[in-house]
Amino acid sequence: GLKIVRLxxxxxxxxxxxxxxxxxxxxxxxxxxxxxxxxxxxxxxxSEAGGVYLTRLKFPADFPASQAFSIMASASVAVCxxxxxxxxxxGIKWPNDVYVQGKKICGILIENTFSSGKVAAxxxxxxxxxxxxxxxxxxxxxxxxxxxxxHPFDREEVEQVLFEESGKLFPMPEYLSRLEFLGRNVVVICxxxxxxxxxxxxxxxxxxxxxxADGLRAFAAAEVSLxxx
Numbered sequence: 001g002l003k004i005v006r007l008x009x010x011x012x013x014x015x016x017x018x019x020x021x022x023x024x025x026x027x028x029x030x031x032x033x034x035x036x037x038x039x040x041x042x043x044x045x046x047s048e049a050g051g052v053y054l055t056r057l058k059f060p061a062d063f064p065a066s067q068a069f070s071i072m073a074s075a076s077v078a079v080c081x082x083x084x085x086x087x088x089x090x091g092i093k094w095p096n097d098v099y100v101q102g103k104k105i106c107g108i109l110i111e112n113t114f115s116s117g118k119v120a121a122x123x124x125x126x127x128x129x130x131x132x133x134x135x136x137x138x139x140x141x142x143x144x145x146x147x148x149x150x151h152p153f154d155r156e157e158v159e160q161v162l163f164e165e166s167g168k169l170f171p172m173p174e175y176l177s178r179l180e181f182l183g184r185n186v187v188v189i190c191x192x193x194x195x196x197x198x199x200x201x202x203x204x205x206x207x208x209x210x211x212x213a214d215g216l217r218a219f220a221a222a223e224v225s226l227x228x229x
Contacts, residue, residue, distance in 0.1 A: 002167075003027040011035050013055035014109055014125040020057065021113065021121050028163060029055045034127070050132035050144070052159045055125040056166055063119040065112075069206030072096050072110045073175040075124050078165035079106045080178050082128065085161050088148050091180040094199075095206055095221040099180065103143035105129050126166060130158050176202065185229035186210070188219055196229060 005027060010016050013029040020027065031053040060071075072095060079098045080090040083105065090100050096108045106128045113121040129144035131152045146152045176182065181199050188195040188210060197210035197217070207218040208226070 005029045007031040009033045017055040017057040017123050052128045058122045065114050074170045075108045077170040077174045081165045082162045092178045100148045130155050187227045190224045
């Protein structure tokens with residue numbers, strides 16, 4: 001079976017997995033706590049005990065770089081399916097934030113290595129808030145399964161489900177069906193610019209297709225963020 005590395009504490013499960021890429025062996029790294037967890041765009045990711053911090057190192061066979069977004073989309077769906085299995089409903093805010101009751105329940109960081117137009121290695125990191133509690137300003141933006149449901153969960157049980165789901169590649173409709181703001185009016189924030197638009201779709205590359213005053217436009221997740229109107 002798949003090699004699983006279990007750690008009480010680590011700087012970051014993604015960094016740990018990346019250090020083992022050279023061995024060429026698929027594995028999972030699971031930690032109880034991270035001291036240097038990172039989110040997208042290098043932001044700090046709070047990783048207290050009580051969450052599940054899981055990274056999978058995959059070496060996809062013959063996987064076109066143009067389809068790399070499906071790896072990120074699948075990680076978001078895996079989190080949704082995990083919390084849904086425990087009775088909570090979840091939605092995805094493009095590109096990959098998973099929200100429960102209007103607050104963020106996890107952090108996802110995907111780091112792919114490309115070689116001649118293909119994904120050579122993929123590091124899929126997921127930090128899921130299970131039994132942690134948030135106070136202060138964090139409590140207005142972050143939530144855990146425990147806070148959402150009003151009772152604690154068996155962390156190992158949640159970890160097992162997330163481990164299973166995170167090993168799958170889901171078809172795009174699984175992602176699109178959970179996408180918040182689809183078909184709704186949004187504001188696309190691009191630097192200083194605020195662009196009112198209607199969210200039409202997300203394409204295979206993961207770009208947001210939106211109807212603006214200037215017609216249909218495609219936006220890359222690295223360049224813009226999204227707010228409801």
